[in-house]
Amino acid sequence: MNGEDYYIPAAALWIALAFKIPSLLRNWRDPLLRAVCSLLTLAGAVFAFAAPPTIAAVNRLTGIPNVSAPLVYCLISAFSASCLVLIVNWRGGPPERTREVSRRWIICYSIVIVALIVFFALGEAPEEHLRDLDTHYSGTPFIREMIVLYLVAHAVAAVVMVAMCWRWALQVHGWLRTGLVIIVIGYLFNVSYDVTKFAAIGARWAGHDWDGLSTFVAPPLASLGALISSIGFVVPLVCQRAADHWRAWATYRRLGTLWRELQSAAPPDIPRLRIAWWSPVDLRVTQRESDIHDGFLNIAPYLDADLHNHAYGQAIAHGTDSDMARSVADAAVVAAAVQARVSQRNGDSIDFSQDHYPDPVSRPRDLVRISHALRHSPVVAAVRRNAAGPESGH
Template identity: 70%
Template sequence: MNGPDYYIPAGALAISLAFKLPALRSNWRDPLLRSVCALLALAALVFAFAAPPTIAAVNRWTGIPNFSAPLVYCLITAFSASCLILIVNWRGGPAEDTRRVSRRWMALYGAVIVALVILFALGEAPQERLRDLDTYYANTPYVREMIVLYLMAHSLAAVVMTYLCLRWSLQVRGWLRCGLVIIVIGYLFNLSYDCTKIIAVVARWFDTDWDFLSTYLAPPLASVGALVSAIGFVVPLVFQRVSDSWRNWTTYRQLGPLWHELQGAAPQGTSLVRIAWWSPAELRITQRESDIHDGFLHLGPYFDQGFHSGAYHQALAEGAGPETARAVADAAMVAAALHARTADPEGRVIGNAQEQQPPSGHGPRDLVRISQALRHSSVVEAARRRAAVRSGSGPNE
């Protein structure tokens, strides 16, 4: 692998991090968001500093042959810790338990990083090796232990992550499960990287040259594993938000028929609250629900429980379930009340009517059912026709 093979994924990860930074600035206390940003930053740094041109440049700038080796190993170790901490925060649970487990992983991998630096300082690695340091110094005291330690730490993280994500994926559905499966696939590549490195190093201990495993096969496995794992972490966070946004806008549109019909029920001179076109879907849904409930209040004197009861039993007879039948009945009563309100421009009914029971749906899901029934139900259309005939001779006659 050459420089671009490392710098391109590093750039892609840096761009992903840049998109996350505004959210991090506004919500710094969110441990999940901090963990995601730390993972993306460390993954980008691992790719950038593991590139052979960067390795040579760092060695030259520091004046220490192979100084890049402990630097890259420490970054890989920190990245492994960030993955474990992210999965702990992502899965959730009691806040104190989450913090305690996260601190333990940080302490363990922090100790590994310190040990890597100490072992490199104690060892002798005078010959610069840009691609095959692991096998070239596999028998060198202290440097050998440094190599084994970082491989063991990385392997531990890969095994734990694979186990946790696989077990968690069996308990969840949707985008979260998809992301966890992607992470598992990525860590299988990471485990393959560790295996090839370890085999090549152990082969050197027995005077066997299997360096090609470490030099040529392991780096692509690590690159694929890191990228796939990072994608697995990002996919649920991004696509779940897109899915939630799509669901909210769908709910907003589905409430449209009921909202539009009830606009005519408001008294003359009543102005609806306007919100900016860029307002989020959640706010628009809240406004639309409020307008609908206001419309129900204005129509209250015209609600006829006879329409409600008749439409409910007719919907049941046509095979609708209880929830659907209630929504159809509510929609039929609303449609009839709208006709009655139109036929009573002077408001004579309002002054004489007793308080009526409003439609039973109060949440977005119930209101959506009423809205859909208002547009598509044949029972509601029949109620409209009966209400029109009745309103022709005056309201509530």
């Protein structure tokens, strides 16, 4: 693998990190967000520092042959810990339990990182090896222990992640399941990396030469595993947010018919709150719902209970289910009430002898369904035509 094979994934991961940093600065106390950013940072660092050109540069700058080896091994161990911490926080549970489990993983892998440094300091690796250090020094005291320790720590994290994510994937659906399956696939590549490395080292111990497994087969497996698992962590968060954003915009648009209907009856002398076009869609939806509820208050005296019952019966007769029939009936009385309110404002004589809704705003309604019925229901269209006729009068 060339340097570009490492640097391109590192750049992609750090670009993803750059998009997460504003959220991190706003919500620094969010453990899930911190774990995501830590994972992206460490994954990018593993790719960047594992590239042969970077290994040679670090060795040259420090003047210590093969010092890049414990550096990369420590980064891999820290990345493994960040994945475990992220999955623990992502799955959730009692906060005390989540913090305790996260702390245990961090402590365990911190001990591993310290041990890796100690083993390298105690061992001797005077001859620089950029690609085959694991097999070349697999029989060297202390360097051997360093290599085995980082592989065991990496393998433990990989097996635990596969087990945890697979069990969780069987319990959930949607983007979360997709992300968990991607993580499992990524960590299966990591398991394959560990198996390949152990096979090459074991062959060395047995007097055989399987170095090609470690030098040429294992690195692509590790790169694919780290990249795929990182994508698996990011995909559910990004796609779920995009889906929520899309649903919010859809709700905003679908409420438009009801909002415009009620705005046509709003008193002209009341100032309207305008939201900037760049405002978050959730805020726009909240404001539109607030305007609709204010509109219900405005037309409350004109809401006809008898008309509601009649429209409900008509909707049921047309084969509409009971929930949608209630929304159709609500839309019908809204359309008639708006027409009555506008007629009164224009100076027409209006009869208020009918029974009105008791406390019309507090009764829960499906605003989106009412808005849809205002636009598409033939029952509502008929009520609107009757209310607009010269003989109609409420």
